[in-house]
Structure formats: C-alpha cells, structure tokens
Amino acid sequence: MWRGPKVFSLFFEKASSHGMGSEPSDIPLAQNEPAGHRRLAWPRWATKRSCTTFVIGPKPMDRGFLKAGHLPTLFAAFLYFDISFMVWVLLGPLGISIAQDLHLNAAQKGFMVATPVLAGAILRVVLGAFVDRYGARRVGIAAQIVVIAGLVTTWFIAPHSYEFMFALALVLGLAGASFAVALPLASSWYPPHYQGTALGIAGAGNSGTALAALFAPGLSVLYGWLNVIGLAAIPLMIVLVIFIVLAKDSPRRPAARPLSAWLPLLKKADCWWFMFFYSVTFGGFVGLASSLTIYFNDQYGLAPTWAGTCTALVVFAGSFVRPVGGAIADRVGGVKALIVFYIGAAIVFAIVGAGLPSMWLALPVFILGMLALGMGNGAVFQLVPQHFAHSIGIMTGLVGMSGGVGGFYLASSLGASRQLTGSYGPGFLLFSLLAVLALLGLLYCQRRWRSASEEAISGADMGKVAGAA
Numbered sequence: 001m002w003r004g005p006k007v008f009s010l011f012f013e014k015a016s017s018h019g020m021g022s023e024p025s026d027i028p029l030a031q032n033e034p035a036g037h038r039r040l041a042w043p044r045w046a047t048k049r050s051c052t053t054f055v056i057g058p059k060p061m062d063r064g065f066l067k068a069g070h071l072p073t074l075f076a077a078f079l080y081f082d083i084s085f086m087v088w089v090l091l092g093p094l095g096i097s098i099a100q101d102l103h104l105n106a107a108q109k110g111f112m113v114a115t116p117v118l119a120g121a122i123l124r125v126v127l128g129a130f131v132d133r134y135g136a137r138r139v140g141i142a143a144q145i146v147v148i149a150g151l152v153t154t155w156f157i158a159p160h161s162y163e164f165m166f167a168l169a170l171v172l173g174l175a176g177a178s179f180a181v182a183l184p185l186a187s188s189w190y191p192p193h194y195q196g197t198a199l200g201i202a203g204a205g206n207s208g209t210a211l212a213a214l215f216a217p218g219l220s221v222l223y224g225w226l227n228v229i230g231l232a233a234i235p236l237m238i239v240l241v242i243f244i245v246l247a248k249d250s251p252r253r254p255a256a257r258p259l260s261a262w263l264p265l266l267k268k269a270d271c272w273w274f275m276f277f278y279s280v281t282f283g284g285f286v287g288l289a290s291s292l293t294i295y296f297n298d299q300y301g302l303a304p305t306w307a308g309t310c311t312a313l314v315v316f317a318g319s320f321v322r323p324v325g326g327a328i329a330d331r332v333g334g335v336k337a338l339i340v341f342y343i344g345a346a347i348v349f350a351i352v353g354a355g356l357p358s359m360w361l362a363l364p365v366f367i368l369g370m371l372a373l374g375m376g377n378g379a380v381f382q383l384v385p386q387h388f389a390h391s392i393g394i395m396t397g398l399v400g401m402s403g404g405v406g407g408f409y410l411a412s413s414l415g416a417s418r419q420l421t422g423s424y425g426p427g428f429l430l431f432s433l434l435a436v437l438a439l440l441g442l443l444y445c446q447r448r449w450r451s452a453s454e455e456a457i458s459g460a461d462m463g464k465v466a467g468a469a
Contacts, residue, residue, distance in 0.1 A: 069189035072246040074201055080140060080247075081182035081205025083239045086212045087147065087232050088120055088176035089113075091169065092290035092411075093216035093311070096297050096304045097225040102162050106298070110415010112165050113290045114408045119173020121404020128180040128397045135249040136185035140178070144240045147175045148233045155230030168229070178205075179400055188250035206322070209289040210315040217293060217308030262394050270387050271395065273445050274380065275402035277338070280438045281376035283406015284345065284431065288370065289315045290411045295424060300359040310363055317367045318374030325375025329382035335446045337379040339439060344372035346435035353429035377403075387449075 091098065092113040099109045130139045150171030159165075186202035219228045265271045292314060296307035329337040348369035356362040380399070388395045410431055417427030 069186075069191075070248060070250070073189055073248050073250075074186050076243045076247040077182040077186040077202040078205050079239050080144070080243050081178050081202060082208040082211070083205075083235050084144075084147070084175040084178035084182075085206050085208030087151070087208075087236065088116055088172055088178075089209045089212050089286065089290045090172060090216060090229070090232060091116055091165070093213045093293045093308050094220050094225045094228060095294045096217065096307070097220040098165070099294070101225065102160065102165075104162060105419055107415045107419035108162060109294055110291070110412050110418070112162070112169070113294065114287070114411035114415070115166055115169035116172035116176060117286055117290055117404050117411060118408035119170050120176025120179075121173075121401045121408065123173050123177035124180045124401050124404065125397055127174075127177040128184075131180055131184050136181050136188070137243075137247045137249045140181040140185065140247065141240065141244060143174055143177065143181065144236060144243070147171055148236050148240070150174075151229055151233040151236070155226055155233075158226050176404070180397065183396070185247060185249070188252060204320070204323075206285075207316065207319040209286065210312045210319055213289065213293055213308045213315055214312035215308075217304035221304055261391075262398065265388070265391055265394055265398065270445070271398065273441055274384055274387075274395070274399050276441060277438055278377070278380045278399045279402040279406030279409075280345070280434050281341070281373050281380055282400075282403030283408075283410055284349075284373040284435075285315075285318050285370065285377065286404065286407035287410025287414075288318075288366070288373075290407065291414050292366070295414065296359065296362075298418070299424060300362070302359065310359070313363070314366045314370050318370035321371055321374040322378040325378030326382050327378075328375065329379040334379050334383035334386070335442060335449075338376060338383070338442055341372045341376035341379060342435050342439040342442065345369055345376065346432050346439065348372065349428045349432040349435065353425045353427075353432060355423075355425055 095109050095113050098104070098112070104112065127139060127143060150168070154164075154168050154171070157164075159168075182202050182205060216228055219231065223231070289311070292311040293304070293307045296302045296310050297304060302310065325337065325341065348365055351365055352362065352369070356365060381396075384395050384399060410427075413430060414424050414427040417430075418424050
C-alpha cells in the first residue's frame with residue numbers, strides 16, 4: 001500500500017531475471033504499485049551475474065503491511081500451522097514411552113517416528129491439490145476434523161501394537177500437511193512486496209515441533225502416552241474454533257492449476273536440485289525434531305522430561321532463524337549463504353558422528369547444527385523464486401514434499417544405524433556426507449547459472465549492436 005506526500009525516494013530490490021544490456025531498461029511494475037512508478041534495471045558489470053532494480057516512487061510506509069491484507073486470517077494461519085506441527089512430530093517425544101510399552105528395538109523406534117514425516121510429505125501434495133480446487137479454509141477445517149477424530153479414536157481404542165502405530169502415523173501426517181493449507185491461505189491475501197513478511201509470520205508455526213518436545217515427554221510420564229494422544233486433541237479443537245471464526249479465503253485466490261502443470265517442472269534439472277537442497281536442510285530439521293528425544297535418552301541416559309527439554313532448545317534454535325537465513329541470503333546472495341550453511345552442517349554432524357562424550361558438549365553442537373539447517377531453509381526459498389518465478393506455487397509443493405522425505409530418511413536411518421552397529425554415529429556421518437553432496441551440487445549449479453547468465457547478457461549486448469548497425 002503506497003501512501004505519503006509526492007516525494008520520490010530511491011530504494012533497491014533484486015531482479016529475478018538476467019540478460020539486461022548495458023543500458024537501463026524498464027521492467028514491469030509489481031501488481032500493487034501505482035502507475036506513476038518506474039522500474040529500471042542495470043547489470044552489475046563487474047560480475048555479469050545479476051542486476052539491480054531501482055524502483056523510483058513514493059517510499060512505502062512500514063505500517064502498510066497492517067492494512068494490506070487480512071490480519072485475522074494471518075493469525076489463524078499461524079495458529080493452525082503451529083498446533084498442527086506440534087501434533088505432526090508427537091511420536092518422537094513420546095517415542096521413549098511407546099518403545100517401553102511395546103518393547104520396540106532401535107530400528108522400530110526410528111521407523112515409527114519417521115513415518116509421520118513421510119506421510120506428511122506425501123499428503124502435502126494431496127492437500128495442495130484440494131486447496132487449489134476448494135480453497136484453503138474449507139480444506140483446513142476438513143483436515144483438522146479428521147486429525148481430531150483420529151486422535152480421539154486412538155485414545156478410545158487404546159491400541160497396544162506396533163502395527164497400529166502406522167495408522168496413527170497417517171493421521172499425524174495429515175497434520176503435517178498443514179503446510180499446504182496455512183501458507184497459501186496467508187499468501188493469497190497479500191501483495192507481492194509483502195509476501196516475505198506474511199509467509200514468514202505464517203511459517204513461524206514450525207515452532208510447534210518444539211512445543212511437542214517440551215511438553216509431551218513430561219505429560220507421558222505423568223499420564224501415559226495414550227492419554228497424551230487424547231489430550232493433543234484439545235488444543236486442536238480450540239484452534240479449529242479460532243480458525244473457523246477468523247480465517248477467510250481471499251477473493252483474489254489464484255485459479256486452480258491441474259496436476260499436469262507439475263510435469264514440465266519435473267523435467268528441469270534445477271527443480272530436482274532444489275528438492276535435494278531442501279531435503280537436506282528441512283529434512284535435517286524435522287528429522288532431528290522427531291528423533292532427538294529418543295537419541296538424548298538412549299545416548300546420554302537423560303530422563304524423558306530432560307531429553308524433551310533439550311530437544312526443545314535445539315528445535316527452537318532452528319525454528320526462529322529461518323527468516324534470518326532468508327535475510328542473509330538477500331544480503332549476500334542465496335548461493336553464498338547456502339555454501340556457508342552446508343559447510344557448517346557438514347562439520348557439525350561429522351563431529352556428532354565421531355562421538356561426543358558428554359551431553360553438555362553435544363547440546364551446543366546440536367544447536368549450532370540446527371542453526372545452520374534452519375537458516376538454510378530460508379536461503380533455499382530465497383533462491384527458488386529467482387529460478388521459478390512463474391511456478392512458485394507448484395515449486396513450493398514439490399520442494400516442501402522433498403523436505404519431508406529427507407526428514408523420513410534421517411529419522412529412520414538413525415534408528416537403523418543404532419540397530420545394526422550399536423551406534424548412532426554412522427547415521428550422522430552419512431547425513432554429514434549428504435550435506436557435502438548438497439554443497440558440491442550447489443557449486444555445480446552456481447557455475448552453470450553463471451555461465452547461462454553471461455551468455456544471456458552477451459547475447460543481449462550483441463543484439464543491441466546489431467540493431468544499432
């Protein structure tokens with residue numbers, strides 16, 4: 001929303017396209033900008049890799065965000081996302097109690113806590129398709145009702161079998177698919193220049209994973225894990241009522257796109273690279289959120305309550321630095337930022353894999369690793385719109401799904417490593433290797449993107465020379 005006196009100011013934003021010539025050129029205005037504005041773009045001749053866009057017009061007021069969209073819907077989307085993510089990873093913090101009750105080995109524990117993560121990844125695509133067709137509000141209400149019914153049914157039946165845990169994991173996976181509801185619901189209300197802020201607020205709901213780690217282990221000690229499953233339905237019901245009252249679908253909601261629109265993207269190498277990059281950053285984040293309570297209990301002998309508290313500290317660290325990672329990527333470039341984050345993650349988890357003798361040494365190392373992964377999540381999504389500006393919705397679904405797949409791999413591989421070797425070390429070392437592979441893939445993509453950009457700029461310059469002749 002643009003307001004204020006007729007005084008012109010100059011501010012900057014990155015352009016998402018390349019191939020500018022040596023002269024400034026006009027580019028289209030953003031959807032919400034007045035016709036009086038003019039956008040000009042110049043190349044950065046020193047690097048020939050990107051260009052800077054100068055937007056000439058009245059300076060936007062900081063308070064414009066408060067009036068630009070629909071704050072009740074934004075708040076409802078955040079709450080929906082937060083509580084749903086809390087439920088999504090619930091089996092991880094409850095894993096110690098469940099494993100004792102059902103006599104599970106390490107591999108079974110790892111696979112049990114990993115299954116909701118995989119289910120959430122797959123169901124994100126399904127819910128995303130329904131959101132496109134029926135609207136985020138209706139789909140969100142229906143999904144929440146199914147999750148509540150599943151939790152209450154589990155509590156009422158009181159199952160005591162490992163096999164039934166997979167039915168429960170499917171229900172929890174549906175809660176994890178809330179990503180496909182909350183973010184489009186918030187995004188559809190806001191113009192392009194407020195998308196980052198709106199999605200950052202709604203996306204902060206991933207802190208719900210820390211709430212599960214903080215409260216579930218202690219409650220399971222007091223009341224039993226089955227009763228915690230039933231108690232989890234209470235905050236879901238409260239949030240559902242708030243969501244019904246506050247959330248509204250935007251009248252500017254994008255038109256539905258068929259699933260066939262996804263196929264052309266899957267033919268592009270960059271699509272698969274971004275999916276891999278996010279499977280390491282977000283996969284590491286959610287995989288650790290699901291597994292660390294069991295790991296701290298098993299590796300260092302912490303009581304379930306203390307193991308959950310330490311997990312919550314680690315997860316909180318990764319939850320709230322995602323916007324920081326995006327801001328750093330805006331400042332220094334997404335590739336440079338991700339290079340640093342991948343190097344940090346590779347070093348940290350190699351150290352963890354080599355073995356740390358004390359919990360008090362392990363805790364700060366895990367926090368550093370989670371900071372690298374959390375900021376990496378923001379950096380990946382800073383790069384995606386630059387390369388898929390016209391398919392950002394579909395790419396968000398694909399990249400988000402791959403993050404869940406990465407989380408499933410990490411959580412299940414840690415359990416398998418413990419079962420086969422007697423140590424979690426090989427699982428962490430393999431994840432460190434994945435971070436190195438992501439780093440090498442990023443460097444390869446950087447060189448390829450740089451070459452394509454230079455060729456585009458060179459071709460544009462030659463075209464201008466030919467035109468002048």
